[in-house]
Amino acid sequence: MATHEEQIIAASAKHPIVPVENGYQYGTAGFRMKADLLDGITFRVGLLASLRSRKVDSQTVGVMITASHNPAQDNGVKIVDPTGDMLEQSWEKFATQLVNAKSDQELAQRYTALAKENKIDLDVPARVIYGRDTRPSGHTLVAALNAALDATNTTYVDYKILTTPQLHYLVRATNTEGRPDSYGEVSEAGYYKKLSDAFVRCMKHKKVDGPLVVDCANGVGGPKLSEFLKYIPKDKVDFDVQVVNDNIIRPELLNLDCGADFVKTKQRAPPVPKPEVGVRHCSLDGDADRLIYWWLDPELAERGGFVMLDGDRISTLAAQFIKDLMDRAGLNKQEDDRQKLRIGVVQTAYANGASTKHIKQYLKLPVVCTPTGVKHLHHAARDFDIGVYFEANGHGTVLFSHQALSTFKDTQPQSPAQKDALDTLLALSDLINQTVGDAISDMLLVEVILAHKVWSLRDWVMTYSDLPNRLFRVEVANKDLFRTTDAERRLSHPEGCQQEIDIEVKKYTDARAFARASGTENAMRVYAEAATRMEADELCDRVAHIIHRWGA
Numbered sequence: 260m261a262t263h264e265e266q267i268i269a270a271s272a273k274h275p276i277v278p279v280e281n282g283y284q285y286g287t288a289g290f291r292m293k294a295d296l297l298d299g300i301t302f303r304v305g306l307l308a309s310l311r312s313r314k315v316d317s318q319t320v321g322v323m324i325t326a327s328h329n330p331a332q333d334n335g336v337k338i339v340d341p342t343g344d345m346l347e348q349s350w351e352k353f354a355t356q357l358v359n360a361k362s363d364q365e366l367a368q369r370y371t372a373l374a375k376e377n378k379i380d381l382d383v384p385a386r387v388i389y390g391r392d393t394r395p396s397g398h399t400l401v402a403a404l405n406a407a408l409d410a411t412n413t414t415y416v417d418y419k420i421l422t423t424p425q426l427h428y429l430v431r432a433t434n435t436e437g438r439p440d441s442y443g444e445v446s447e448a449g450y451y452k453k454l455s456d457a458f459v460r461c462m463k464h465k466k467v468d469g470p471l472v473v474d475c476a477n478g479v480g481g482p483k484l485s486e487f488l489k490y491i492p493k494d495k496v497d498f499d500v501q502v503v504n505d506n507i508i509r510p511e512l513l514n515l516d517c518g519a520d521f522v523k524t525k526q527r528a529p530p531v532p533k534p535e536v537g538v539r540h541c542s543l544d545g546d547a548d549r550l551i552y553w554w555l556d557p558e559l560a561e562r563g564g565f566v567m568l569d570g571d572r573i574s575t576l577a578a579q580f581i582k583d584l585m586d587r588a589g590l591n592k593q594e595d596d597r598q599k600l601r602i603g604v605v606q607t608a609y610a611n612g613a614s615t616k617h618i619k620q621y622l623k624l625p626v627v628c629t630p631t632g633v634k635h636l637h638h639a640a641r642d643f644d645i646g647v648y649f650e651a652n653g654h655g656t657v658l659f660s661h662q663a664l665s666t667f668k669d670t671q672p673q674s675p676a677q678k679d680a681l682d683t684l685l686a687l688s689d690l691i692n693q694t695v696g697d698a699i700s701d702m703l704l705v706e707v708i709l710a711h712k713v714w715s716l717r718d719w720v721m722t723y724s725d726l727p728n729r730l731f732r733v734e735v736a737n738k739d740l741f742r743t744t745d746a747e748r749r750l751s752h753p754e755g756c757q758q759e760i761d762i763e764v765k766k767y768t769d770a771r772a773f774a775r776a777s778g779t780e781n782a783m784r785v786y787a788e789a790a791t792r793m794e795a796d797e798l799c800d801r802v803a804h805i806i807h808r809w810g811a
């Protein structure tokens with residue numbers, strides 16, 4: 260029988276890597292690029308997934324093939340850990356090492372070396388499950404992945420087309436099957452049943468505030484949302500959803516002038532289908548893990564008629580609602596601070612300053628700022644019993660600790676109102692995807708909160724006023740010259756650059772600006788906010804000039 264190394268060498272020869280000058284790096288979103296570069300990379304990620312499974316006592320590891328909001332010709336591949344979280348950060352460098360091996364032989368040797376260094380027994384079973392978004396290239400990448408799984412004697416299940424959060428759900432459900440902490444039935448249908456059951460429990464005696472048009476970016480969210488809607492019992496909840504931009508037959512339409520990323524970055528409605536004034540809308544991204552609400556409101560003229568409710572808004576809404584429920588459930592009353600459940604919000608530097616102020620001063624909750632990338636937010640949110648985290652772009656979720664869940668379950672209610680609050684908290688913990696940000700689950704969360712509060716989108720947006728802001732992309736010769744500190748809010752390098760930014764920021768009212776190298780693109784990003792639109796634009800311009808000059 261051929262050894263592992265021989266099997267890997269033979270299989271790898273059919274999935275060659277395309278060398279690039281600076282090598283590949285497992286980044287915020289795994290490996291993501293033009294799909295035609297990804298065959299060899301996906302093969303090698305398959306090798307790592309099998310090592311990872313063997314490292315974690317043969318638990319099931321996930322692989323997701325998606326490029327989210329990127330154009331249709333791109334694709335990407337990333338690993339999901341057994342808990343449903345993203346790949347443990349200390350393993351990202353192993354992915355980078357395998358992918359940058361120069362030959363099939365070197366690859367096989369690195370594989371064996373990694374196994375040895377990490378004390379991985381290559382004879383124990385390895386289990387992997389995987390899914391992909393609607394991109395046509397996903398099909399061939401799956402073949403590369405299978406080849407690696409076969410070469411390493413890994414057992415696998417192909418879940419075919421899924422949203423990214425569905426795969427995360429399935430990984431956690433698989434690894435908790437039959438246990439007291441079972442995450443749900445191990446199937447796509449199980450995911451729909453869990454969400455719809457929790458939604459019905461949350462919506463007892465409540466009504467959804469009118470129709471909702473959901474723009475699915477012409478991605479996987481379209482068919483999956485339509486499927487999910489079939490699970491909602493019409494006699495229990497009247498949820499009038501119109502699914503639009505759900506054309507997955509023409510792949511070139513994916514993320515084209517629609518979807519959450521378009522809405523957030525362009526700050527305008529997708530042109531197609533023509534949005535109706537006053538109707539509630541939301542947009543998902545290409546793999547359905549981001550969510551942005553919006554509508555056209557001619558009466559809010561200072562917003563140009565287009566009003567957007569982004570990740571910061573979802574996060575403040577959720578934090579306030581959960582805090583209020585905990586008050587009503589009598590859980591914030593404990594005299595002893597050590598017994599209190601700690602609720603907190605995690606944001607990045609891109610969160611609008613007005614949202615941060617609102618959370619601190621009005622909701623009186625702690626706010627933590629982390630570097631960009633959901634893995635950082637997810638990690639920080641774990642430090643709370645109830646950790647609410649969202650990136651401004653609409654990616655996020657709420658994490659409940661074991662302590663929080665057992666408190667919700669074990670508290671004996673003294674009144675019907677208290678019972679109701681405790682039931683709702685428990686139902687919310689099932690409704691919210693705890694593994695990763697999930698646009699479908701987050702949308703249901705928003706609908707539940709608005710229904711409980713009997714709020715329109717306008718009521719929601721009136722909770723505070725966003726500071727006008729601008730996000731700008733600056734191309735520089737070498738973005739690596741720029742290094743950040745203080746959760747990316749300041750530049751430590753090149754020395755002297757931050758001082759110049761500080762001088763500009765001081766010239767404006769309520770202003771804030773920062774620059775950082777993008778982790779997903781070869782460019783610098785500059786963000787600025789200030790009291791007025793003009794000031795924010797001008798400040799952004801000036802900081803962009805500074806970055807341009809230092810980066811030349």
Ligand SMILES: CC(=O)N[C@H]1[C@@H](OP(=O)(O)O)O[C@H](CO)[C@@H](O)[C@@H]1O
Nearest residue numbers: 287288632633650652777778779780
């Ligand atoms: C300003 C911005 O939206 N940045 C995005 C973007 O990261 P950059 O490192 O800024 O390219 O892509 C990340 C992955 O999707 C996402 O987590 C992040 O929020």
Ligand SMILES: [Mg+2]
Nearest residue numbers: 327544546548
């Ligand atoms: Mg996405």
